Amino acid sequence: MKALIVDDSMTIRRIVAKALANVGITEYAEAANGLEAVKAAQNDQFDVILLDWNMPQMTGIETLRSLRAAGNKTPVIMVTTEAEKARVVDAIRSGVNDYLIKPFTPEHLAEKIKRLVPLSEASGQKSEARA
Amino acid sequence: MKPEYINPFVESISQIFDMMLHTRLQRQPLRAGPTRFSRNGQTLTSIIGISGEASGVIALCFPRQTALNLASRFLSTELKEVDGQVTDALAELANMVGGSAKAKFELDPPPQLSLPTVVEGCDYKMRYPTRSVWVEVPFTSDAGPFVMELTFSKS
Numbered sequence: 001m002k003a004l005i006v007d008d009s010m011t012i013r014r015i016v017a018k019a020l021a022n023v024g025i026t027e028y029a030e031a032a033n034g035l036e037a038v039k040a041a042q043n044d045q046f047d048v049i050l051l052d053w054n055m056p057q058m059t060g061i062e063t064l065r066s067l068r069a070a071g072n073k074t075p076v077i078m079v080t081t082e083a084e085k086a087r088v089v090d091a092i093r094s095g096v097n098d099y100l101i102k103p104f105t106p107e108h109l110a111e112k113i114k115r116l117v118p119l120s121e122a123s124g125q126k127s128e129a130r131a
Numbered sequence: 132m133k134p135e136y137i138n139p140f141v142e143s144i145s146q147i148f149d150m151m152l153h154t155r156l157q158r159q160p161l162r163a164g165p166t167r168f169s170r171n172g173q174t175l176t177s178i179i180g181i182s183g184e185a186s187g188v189i190a191l192c193f194p195r196q197t198a199l200n201l202a203s204r205f206l207s208t209e210l211k212e213v214d215g216q217v218t219d220a221l222a223e224l225a226n227m228v229g230g231s232a233k234a235k236f237e238l239d240p241p242p243q244l245s246l247p248t249v250v251e252g253c254d255y256k257m258r259y260p261t262r263s264v265w266v267e268v269p270f271t272s273d274a275g276p277f278v279m280e281l282t283f284s285k286s
Contacts, residue, residue: 009223010215010216011205014206015151018207054226082241102147102151103150103227104150104151
């Protein structure tokens with residue numbers, strides 16, 4: 001089980017990684033913007049992508065559209081401060097699988113991940129990859 | 132700046148500190164004008180802009196020790212020097228406050244957030260947007276005091 005954490009904030013990447021570890025996902029790659037994320041998704045297979053919205057170079061929604069246009073069907077959870085209904089609708093129309101609004105607790109994130117990915121496969125993964 | 136615009140920002144920052152930093156804030160009386168903490172450069176200010184259907188700027192102004200305490204809590208590790216980890220944590224706090232507060236106005240299309248910026252030192256003035264009125268909301272907490280400087284208007 002491998003995750004891609006996409007956020008321009010190192011702080012959030014670290015918090016998300018810790019929350020993933022709590023549900024047994026310890027293998028992950030990081031991307032600090034959408035361009036890095038798209039590249040990582042082209043070069044590697046992920047089971048879930050945690051995607052911020054406001055990022056330099058390529059925003060989260062642009063990243064999501066790019067991934068889906070390329071046929072990438074990896075489950076994507078938007079993890080963002082963008083909480084307006086219009087934003088959520090836009091993300092759903094663009095192919096997001098779930099939406100988590102910051103601030104959040106590790107439990108909130110765990111709940112979202114459990115709904116999307118078969119966590120029984122997550123245990124035992126110890127390696128860490130970085131994009 | 133209309134007084135009713137202040138509460139969404141106060142609610143947002145209180146919720147963020149409670150949920151992600153396990154820090155309960157005590158709001159102090161509002162002030163007008165810049166009254167930063169020190170004159171020796173030991174202040175860090177995290178700034179983010181809002182533009183679109185609403186516009187404004189939020190600046191979170193932290194004494195050095197408050198910044199270190201909050202970043203340490205955010206990252207679950209003890210930080211003793213101001214480095215990239217501290218500025219990243221402060222930038223993300225401004226990002227969350229801006230995003231969370233603007234969402235409370237439910238404007239369509241939603242206003243845009245700028246990328247946050249962290250300024251070290253206090254010998255500066257914020258003058259944008261033009262003709263803006265700034266208010267200060269001071270807070271105390273067990274991580275130390277800080278001030279949220281704010282200007283906001285809806286079109």
